[in-house]
Amino acid sequence: MTAVPLSFFQRLKRTSLVTQILIGLIAGIALALLAPEVAKSTAFIGKVFVSALKxxxxxxxxxxxxxxxxxxxxGQETxxxxxxxxxxxxTFGAAVVAVGASMLFPSVLVLSTHDVAITAPGGIAEVLQNLLLSVVENPVTALMNANFIGILAWAIGMGIAIRHAGETTRTVLGDLSNGVTLIVRMIIRFAPLGIFGLVASTLATSGFGALIGYLHLLAVLIGCMLFVAFVMNPLIVFWKLRRNPFxxxxxxxxESGITAFFTRSSAANIPVNLELSKRLGLHEDTYSVSIPLGATINMAGAAITITVLTLAAVHTLGIAVDLPxxxxxxxxxxxxxxxxxxxAGGSLLLIPxxxxxxxxxxxxAMQVVAVGFIIGVLQDSAExxxxxxxDVLFTAAACLAQEEQTQPAA
Structure with missing residues (x-):
């Protein structure tokens, strides 16, 4: 009798992470349908998973x-x-695509009238000023507040400084990097449980019809992301490699997009991208820097989200938008x-x-952010x-292009 459960768990362990995530997704939907009150209590599981990622x-x-x-x-090439x-x-091309789609298929929102006591920056000068202040923020504060621009600046500065340290110091730092990566992989292994809790509690609380009123907005967002993934990005890769990019x-x-879709964290998906880059045979000294860097600054999906939701607010308020x-x-x-x-959800906070x-x-603006969180079940995953x-695609394109340029001379 004991062989059956052992066999089941062994089979489950051998199942791929994506399959386990799909099982958790289906189980969450089923629980929300059959026992909504029980499903609401699973919010804690999802909250623990998201908190661990953050x-x-x-x-x-x-x-x-x-x-x-x-x-x-x-002497190493990167x-x-x-x-x-x-x-x-x-990233810029994705924003242009989003502007075009929003003009062709304008979205109109039903905005609530409650007040939100948050002030938005005054313009581009203040945006740049805030970015500069983020760069020079105290590193401990940057880590505590998840200020990734500040974290990146300090990481680059410390990395350059430690390059001149002894071999032992650099070895310890490498071991620390491997240890943190292992912890992230362990957290991701609990993604099926976390997704089960998130899906079950969200659907039980908001209802299955909660997203119907925002289908048009969601369709524009997802459509832009699909266009970038299957049209614009392949064109960029073709321009770089001069061969079939698909x-x-x-x-x-x-290998990367499906996992990121369910974990909803570019930073937490870094180990997956590093492993994929290794399997693709890319230059290790290149992808070991470009992949973590891309998780911070390569944000085509975020550019789409910010643009589409901003223009949805513009169209709702009847504000004219010219080409400049x-x-x-x-x-x-x-x-x-x-x-x-x-x-998860980082781009929404920059809409103001x-x-x-x-x-x-x-x-x-903050009401638009709230709309973003409502449709975030799909929007943030696709983004x-x-x-x-x-991150992997552009790293691979650059590495392969460089190899092709140097191969004839070899």
């Missing part, structure tokens, strides 16, 4: 970037510049996206920055899948 993500970025730079030896260019090009695109979406303003919005959205947190360009008061898979 807790480990800042430390992960700090340690991984610092260790990668510290252990980089003089090819980071072309990857950074692709990151910035992809095999590489599909591998990155399947649309271009400026794309630039601001790209800048804001680079400052988006690497954990973009709304301030149109003189939209913070009370309205993270696009962000994280693009």
């Amino acid at each position: 807790a480990v993500a800042p430390i992960l970025v700090f340690v991984l970037v610092m260790a990668s730079i510290a252990n980089h030896r003089h 090819h980071i510049r072309p990857i950074l260019f692709l990151y910035l090009l992809g 095999p590489l695109v599909l591998i990155c979406l399947r 303003t649309a271009v400026l919005l794309s630039i601001v959205a790209a800048i804001c996206a680079c400052g988006a947190s690497g954990v 920055l973009a709304c301030s360009l149109f003189g939209i008061p913070s009370e309205i 993270t899948a696009l962000n994280s898979s693009t």
Whole structure:
């Protein structure tokens, strides 16, 4: 009799993480349908999982970037510049796509009238000022508040400084990086349980019809992300490699995008991307820096979210948008996206920055943020899948292009 449960758990352990996540998703939907009151009590499970991700993500970025730079030896090639260019090009291009889609298919929201006592920045100058202040923030405060721009700046500075330290110090830092990565992988193994709790409690509380009123907005968001993933990104990769980009695109979406879709954290998906980069045979000294860096600044999905929701508020309020303003919005959205947190829901908190360009008061802007959280069940998952898979895609494109350029000379 004991062989049956043992066999079941052994089979479950051998099942892929994606399959286990799908099982947790289906189980959460079923529980919300059959026992809504019980499903509401599972919110604690989901909250624990999300809190664990938020807790480990800042430390992960700090340690991984610092260790990668510290252990980089003089004379090693990293090819980071072309990857950074692709990151910035992809993020800005995604914002432009979102502007075009929002103009073709304008969304109108039903905004509530309750007041929110939060003030938005005054414009692009203040956005840049806030980014600069984030860079020089106290490192302990940056870690506590998940200020990823500040964390990245300190990690780069410490990594450069420790490069001149002894071999033992750099070895210890490398071991620390491996230890933090192992902890993240352990947390991700509990993703099926966390997703079960999140889905069951959300559907039981909000109801299955909660997203119906926002289907148009959600369709524009997801449509933009699909367009970027299957049209714009392949065009960028083709421009870089001059060959069929879709095999590489599909591998990155399947191996990285699906996992990121369910974990909803670019930072927590870093170990998955590092492993995929290794299997693709990419330059280790390149991807060990570009992947953690991409989890912080390569945010095409965040640029789409910020742009689409901002323009939804603009259309709701009847504000006219001309071409120069649309271009400026794309630039601001790209800048804001680079400052988006690497954990779930980070881009939504930057919507007031973009709304301030149109003189939209913070009370309205924060209502738009609330709408974003309502549709966040799918929006944030799709956004993270696009962000994280693009990290590997652009790293691979740059590395493969560099290999092809150097191969004839060998």
